[in-house]
Amino acid sequence: xxxxxxxxDESSRPIGVFDSGIGGLTVVKELNRLLPNxxxxxxxxxxxxxxxxxxxxxxxxxxxxxxxxLMKKKIxxxxxxxxxxxxxxxxxLKRHFHxxxxxxxxxxxxxxxxxxxxxxxxxxxxxxxxxxxSYKKALKKIKRSVKxxxxxxxxxxxLAEDGWNKNKIAQMISDEYLKSFKGKNIDSxxxxxxxxxxxxxxxxxxxxxxxxxxxxxxxxxKEVNRILQKKCLLNIHKKxxxxxxxxxxxxxxxxxxxxxxxxLSKELKHVHKVKL
Amino acid sequence: xxxxxxxxDESSRPIGVFDSGIGGLTVVKELNRLLPNxxxxxxxxxxxxxxxxxxxxxxxxxxxxxxxxLMKKKIxxxxxxxxxxxxxxxxxLKRHFHxxxxxxxxxxxxxxxxxxxxxxxxxxxxxxxxxxxSYKKALKKIKRSVKxxxxxxxxxxxLAEDGWNKNKIAQMISDEYLKSFKGKNIDSxxxxxxxxxxxxxxxxxxxxxxxxxxxxxxxxxKEVNRILQKKCLLNIHKKxxxxxxxxxxxxxxxxxxxxxxxxLSKELKHVHKVKL
Numbered sequence: 001x002x003x004x005x006x007x008x009d010e011s012s013r014p015i016g017v018f019d020s021g022i023g024g025l026t027v028v029k030e031l032n033r034l035l036p037n038x039x040x041x042x043x044x045x046x047x048x049x050x051x052x053x054x055x056x057x058x059x060x061x062x063x064x065x066x067x068x069x070l071m072k073k074k075i076x077x078x079x080x081x082x083x084x085x086x087x088x089x090x091x092x093l094k095r096h097f098h099x100x101x102x103x104x105x106x107x108x109x110x111x112x113x114x115x116x117x118x119x120x121x122x123x124x125x126x127x128x129x130x131x132x133x134s135y136k137k138a139l140k141k142i143k144r145s146v147k148x149x150x151x152x153x154x155x156x157x158x159l160a161e162d163g164w165n166k167n168k169i170a171q172m173i174s175d176e177y178l179k180s181f182k183g184k185n186i187d188s189x190x191x192x193x194x195x196x197x198x199x200x201x202x203x204x205x206x207x208x209x210x211x212x213x214x215x216x217x218x219x220x221x222k223e224v225n226r227i228l229q230k231k232c233l234l235n236i237h238k239k240x241x242x243x244x245x246x247x248x249x250x251x252x253x254x255x256x257x258x259x260x261x262x263x264l265s266k267e268l269k270h271v272h273k274v275k276l
Numbered sequence: 277x278x279x280x281x282x283x284x285d286e287s288s289r290p291i292g293v294f295d296s297g298i299g300g301l302t303v304v305k306e307l308n309r310l311l312p313n314x315x316x317x318x319x320x321x322x323x324x325x326x327x328x329x330x331x332x333x334x335x336x337x338x339x340x341x342x343x344x345x346l347m348k349k350k351i352x353x354x355x356x357x358x359x360x361x362x363x364x365x366x367x368x369l370k371r372h373f374h375x376x377x378x379x380x381x382x383x384x385x386x387x388x389x390x391x392x393x394x395x396x397x398x399x400x401x402x403x404x405x406x407x408x409x410s411y412k413k414a415l416k417k418i419k420r421s422v423k424x425x426x427x428x429x430x431x432x433x434x435l436a437e438d439g440w441n442k443n444k445i446a447q448m449i450s451d452e453y454l455k456s457f458k459g460k461n462i463d464s465x466x467x468x469x470x471x472x473x474x475x476x477x478x479x480x481x482x483x484x485x486x487x488x489x490x491x492x493x494x495x496x497x498k499e500v501n502r503i504l505q506k507k508c509l510l511n512i513h514k515k516x517x518x519x520x521x522x523x524x525x526x527x528x529x530x531x532x533x534x535x536x537x538x539x540l541s542k543e544l545k546h547v548h549k550v551k552l
Contacts, residue, residue, distance in 0.1 A: 046329075046330075047324070047330060047334055048323070048324060049329075053322075053325075054322075054323060054527050055527050055528055058323055058527050154434060154437075154438055155431065155434050155435075155438065155440075158430060158431050158434050159431075161430075162430055162431065164431075168448075169445065169448055169449055169452060172444075172445055172448065173445055176445060251330050251331050251334050252331055
């Protein structure tokens, strides 16, 4: 077997995507759009969602379990499409496994800095993500002078999952949360939770037209593309019926089908329930 | 040891209270009020909350784990202060353990029937509780002619936990959910989730003055009193500093302290984290 063949072999392997639940499907949607040849093995830890209100040790323990599961599926790269797990578990996972591992925090932070002219960046996310200061740290690491304003928006996840993403109540809640950025002169706002792209319209209304919303999931998909390209791991073969993406969940929530449809913009085939 | 002494010995044992998270603290509050001598051993499965969107098998599996944990603490009675676990796991738990076991569904249903003159009863709860039809079945079992109207209010849990329980947004969300009962002539409405008593005021506003709100937790505490009395298991000794209630959680959520304060109306002492 030549070295060239070896590279091809690895490139046909799937990308592992891991989320605490189904929010990560918004990241899969972006990956599908940007990298249509790539096969995805998704794991949504729906039996233990949300991670956002769990302790650091618990989140790391769960993340390792899921990563081991995905590694057994011979993935070529791992995307942690969960802000909480990204901010808490990334260093541990990188120590344990020797494939490229990417979280959603750094790509989001990088893009926010690039988009900002005022050097005032806003971050919204779950309470866990905001309290961890992970975006703030990532932003400051890239540009020390940047001023970071954060606000937790805990109800957004539930608005997105219940399909209340465009109504008057969603708008009022969004206005209430985003009040805290008034007068801060922010011009880029990181959507620091994979559920939030579903609420993009109401968030944009509250933030005003001048603020650029940074979709961490979309930025992560771009970064995946860059990494795979650099490592000659892009899949050049098209997906087939037999060689498709596979979705695993640790439990089937009641509204799983509705929500996945809304998040992925297409019907979710090949979903399997597994016990870790 | 005489039989009399044996009874006394058992009566000094604690009552086990089990919830998927901290919502069950509203039930503990009612137990403390009605039965101040009773020592409580509480288990809140905060690492795996919520149960409401999990499958039946998962909820039964978790409930058995928690019940075994509490049984080892030598409880004299078990209260399942979680609507989802009550509706899903009660028969299995009753088969496994031979102490009195009480869920929150039946006491709530009984009280709602007693309070209704129109025989039109409303039920609000999580999606899981509503989909299980457990209140409907319990109500129909008591009185076949009763008409039951149900509506899921998934955002209420988060409003209660975030302290948005009295503001304008909470009122709007409550009005939106309770719209579905308009014209149904209901005169009693079951708060079928342990979080909902925190939102009593806005729910009452939406439902109108003529509708009696049935707090399942409060009704359950009354039923606990009746059962313990009947079985000569009421504790006649006052609680002491050394002999106090103990709270176990499977994880410490970020907002644990704030929320427990709001739910229990007093500071929570003696909280331990345990792994099941």
